[in-house]
Amino acid sequence: MADTAVVAQTHEIGDDPHAHAVHHATNTGISNTKLAMWLFLASECLLFGGLISTYLLYRNPLPGEGPGPHEIFDIPFTSVSSFVLLMSSLTMVLAVSAIERGDHQRLRIWLAATALLGGVFISGQVYEFTAFYREGMGYTTSRFSSAFYTLTGFHGVHVTIGILMLLSLLFMSLRGNLPENKSETVEIVGLYWHFVDVVWIVIFAVVYLIP
Amino acid sequence: MVDVLALPSGEQTRTEQPLGVFTRPKPKAGWRSWITTVDHKKVGIMYGASALLFFLVGGVEALLIRMQLWAPRQHLLSADTYNQVFTMHGTTMVFLVIMPIGAAFANYLIPLQIGARDVAFPRLNAFSFWCFLFGGIFLNTSWLLGGGADGGWFMYAPNNGVLYSPSHGIDFWVLGLLITGIASLVSSVNLITTVLNMRAPGMSLMKMPIFTWMALVTQFLLLFALPVITVALFLLLFDRLFDSNFFDVANGASPLLWQHLFWIFGHPEVYLMILPSFGLISEILPVFSRKPIFGYSFVVFSGVAIGFMGFGVWAHHMFVSGIGPVSVTVFSLTTMFIAVPTGVKILNWTATMVRGKLRFDTPLLFSIGLITMFTIGGLSGVSHSIAPSDTQQTDTYYIVAHFHYVLFGGAFFGFMGGFYYYWPKVFGYMLDERLGKWNFWTLMLGFNLTFGPMHILGLQGMSRRYYTYDAGYGFDFWNKLATIGAFVIALSVLLFFVNIIYSWQQSKNRPPVTDDPWDARTLEWITPNPTPEWNFDPIPTVTRVDEFWHRKYAETADHRLVKIADASEVVQHSDGKGVHLPSPSYWPIVLAFGIPIIAYGLLFSLWLCLLGALIVVTAIFGWAFEPPDDPEAAHGDEPGPDGEHEEATESAAEGEREVASVG
Incomplete structure (x- = not known):
């Protein structure tokens, strides 16, 4: 039972039976849960790859079938909400660094801030969708509208799931169930969050900015 | 004993009560132990058993097709039913049988071959299985709820739209494949993590048994191919349910989008179906030739090469779609190139057998069956890479012959070899050799009788997927032959099931299977037969690919083989006491159960969606807050006859939780 001390520091959630025993007991030195998240994100790249390709194929509606991308996008508005989402990556980093220092008060603040910024972004998306709908672009209006709503909608769902994970972490932390030795959990949620942000950068550039 | 899986007491972090509804399941036997199990071996067995059941369903569909085509102008099935039957036959065989x-083999064998006690995420593993099973059942319930999907297994646009297929069949197909897709994605993440992270001491990547290598490549193919079909399926689902415009040609959609998305998934899919079989026979051939595999690194790297190149050939399924001469040329070339790594493998297997001491037991017969049948299928495959020739063959029975030679003659023969070879390891008794040989020869005969004539039918111009044909085209004879062959295959499959039951009954009167029935080579055989719950005790240290073999045999200075230890001395016979294993859980099956309910809801009533979502969300949170394993339960801690021990541990555990939640 010489490992007891080590165990207390490396305990993680997840199903990893090895992680209880020895720090870095894995062959790669990366914990199972973190490696699994990396693999999942690699797979997600192709999901968004497929959706973005579909959008690029259908980015121009047939003539007479509702507005096209550059008649309808409000670039300044979306730039602001993109900036908000980018800033949430910063607060996410701060949250990870807070729990690694054992600063639980700051952890809660930054987790809440990240979730809030994510929420602002989602609200912006809801507002944007509503505005587009009022301007006559419904989901079924044209091939462009279907592709646009599907791509950005998928991203929105990913952000929403991220927010739920952040709120769960916040809840755990408030209940006292998120000690320093679980900091990797926060880090892994962070990985997901940064990935979703990076995907948005690509979507923002490809969908909104490239004429 | 300091053990990697042993959880020392005194840990501070376990504060959360498992979510109220369920107490931690404890059963070790009976049906409850199966539905709550997280043991990779039980999960593997359940995968295999379910797949064989679906194989019977798909097989009946195949027989219906062949009976309909027995003679010209038959009306056993209507054209519409025929469409549904061949679509569901293809879908079932690909997604619910071969994959x-x-x-099943990957789940059972990977941890054993790398010297691990379980996969990286045992509960996720169980979830993958239940998700696959419920997805498969969901897909097949379409028969009872308005008819199956009818667009062919690749479900081309715009035929897959509501306009051309108004029943719910294709909706079931889309949702069913999405659900089984979740299963495959989760299991690919799980198994890759397992192989990369959990190998026994000394087992570098290049000391892994070849099956594990091929399974690893398979999981990477799944990881990167599945999201692409997920996109395609979602787009089709939105088209059908919400009237979006992805495949609606009238609104400027391109039907080619479906073809590209489907085949970017579909071609890697072909390789991820065959690679596990390649892995299996790479285990079987050296054992029955009593020689190490010829060119281990070539076999490994050609497998990896197939994995990479598998993503660069998809448009050879689309030579007649008008994709343009440049694309056709490029994909012709890549298709010719991908034959190279496969050829390398054929060479390696053959060279493994050359000058080996061959023992023609059933597993070897099926392996040789794979090599020969797959070579025929591979050659007809290369003939498709020549675009002008392919233009003539597209959508004829020549194609049907080709892919049955690679998937049935290749993948399935390999799996049959794997069944015979690993049966004693998994179930602790041998399958009967005599019945096994009958099984092999009838399958070989039936298979060639069914699919051999299809080459000729195809070259004569008989189109696939037509529900009947006219007399006078010269199709009659070959179709009759194929139908007879199909029933010979059915007989052979029956023999296999008879063998399972017969050998099981015989085994009761015989001594238990020996430790090493085949004189095997790789690490999984260091565990006794059948594999105990804890796999290894202790975890072995690995020095060679053929670790087990090298513990039994050594070479003298003049390269003669000498036996240095009997298998019974090498095989671990410990009682596994104190080994800590992941605890069973109800949540995987609950979570997987919620998902098809959502899918039914999308088709019939949004209230069902709500119910399903509620189950899913509850299960996710119940799961997340349930500790992955019960710190108090180690193997050998089962209560004695008086049950005192259990009470003691339970109260201790409760006490600890209380202390922790106060802290």
Whole structure:
């Protein structure tokens, strides 16, 4: 039972039976849960790859079938909400660094801030969708509208799931169930969050900015 | 004993009560132990058993097709029913038979071959299985709820739209494949993590048994191919349910989008169906030739090469779609190139057998069956890479012959070899050799009788998927032959099931299977037969690919083989006391159960969606807050006859939780 001390520091959630025993007991030195998240994100790249390709194929509606991308996008508005989402990556980093220092008060603040910024972004998306709908672009209006709503909608769902994970972490932390030795959990949620942000950068550039 | 899986007491972090509804399941036997199990071996067995059941369903569909085509102008099936039957036959065989049998072997063997006690995420593993099973059942319930999907297994646009297929069949197909897709994605993440992270001491990547290598490549193919079909399926689902415009040609959609998305998934899919079989026979051939595999690194790297190149050939399924001469040329070339790594493998297997001491037991027969049948299928495959020739063959029975030679003659023969070879390891008794040989020869005969004539039918111009044909085209004879062959295959499959039951009954009167029935080579055989719950005790240290073999045999200075230890001395016979294993859980099956309910809801009533979502969300949170394993339960801690021990541990555990939640 010489490992007891080590165990207390490396305990993680997840199903990893090895992680209880020895720090870095894995062959790669990366914990199972973190490696699994990396693999999942690699797979997600192709999901968004497929959706973005579909959008690029259908980015121009047939003539007479509702507005096209550059008649309808409000670039300044979306730039602001993109900036908000980018800033949430910063607060996410701060949250990870807070729990690694054992600063639980700051952890809660930054987790809440990240979730809030994510929420602002989602609200912006809801507002944007509503505005587009009022301007006559419904989901079924044209091939462009279907592709646009599907791509950005998928991203929105990913952000929403991220927010739920952040709120769960916040809840755990408030209940006292998120000690320093679980900091990797926060880090892994962070990985997901940064990935979703990076995907948005690509979507923002490809969908909104490239004429 | 300091053990990697042993959880020392005194840990501070376990504060959360498992979510109220369920107490931690404890059963070790009976049906409850199966539905709550997280043991990779039980999960593997359940994968195999379910896949064989679906194999019977798909087989009946195949027989219906062949009976309909027995003679010209038959009306056993209507054209519409025929469409549904061949679509569901293809879908079932690909997604519910070949892929899950691969998953069954991967689940069972990977941890054993790398010297691990379980996969990286045992509960996720159980979830993968239940998700696959419920997805498969969901897909097949379409028969009872308005008819099956009818667009062919690749479901081309715009035929897959509501306009051309107004029943719910294709909706079931889309949702069913999405659900089984979740299963495959989760299991690919799980198994890759397992292989990369959990190998025994000394087992570098290049000391892994070849089956594990091929399974690893398979999982990477799944990881990167599945999201692409997920996109395609979602787009089709939105088209059908919400009237979006992805495949609606009238609104400027391109039907080619479906073809590209489907085949970017579909071609890697072909390789991820065959690679597990390649892995299996790479285990079988050296054992029955009493020689190490010829060119281990070539076999490994050609497998990896197939994995990479598998993503660069998809448009050879689309030579007649008008994709343009440049694309056709490029994909012709890549298709010719991908034959190279496969050829390398054929060479390696053959060279493994050359000058080996061959023992023609059933597993070897099926392996040789794979090599020969797959070579025929591979050659007809290369003939498709020549675009002008392919233009003539597209959508004829020549194609049907080709892919049955690679998937049935290739993948399935390999799996049959795997069944015979690993049966004693998994179930602790041998399958009967005499019945096994009958099984092999009838399958070989039936298979060639069914699919051999299809080459000729195809070259004569008989189109696939037509529900009947006219007399006078010269199709009659070959079709009759194929139908007879199909029933010979059915007989052979029956023999296999008879063998399972017969050998099981015989085994009761015989001594238990020996430790090393085949004189095997790789690490999984260091565990006794059948594999105990804890796999290894202790975890072995690995120095060679053929670790087990090298513990039994050594070479003298003049390269003569000498036996240095009997298998019974090498095989671990410990009682596994104190080994800590992941605890069973109800949540995987609950979570997987919620998902098809959502899918039914999308088709019939949004209230069902709500119910399903509620189950899913509850299960996710119940799961997340349930500790992955019960710190108090180690193997050998089962209560004695008086049950005192259990009470003691339970109260201790409760006490600890209380202390922790106060802290």
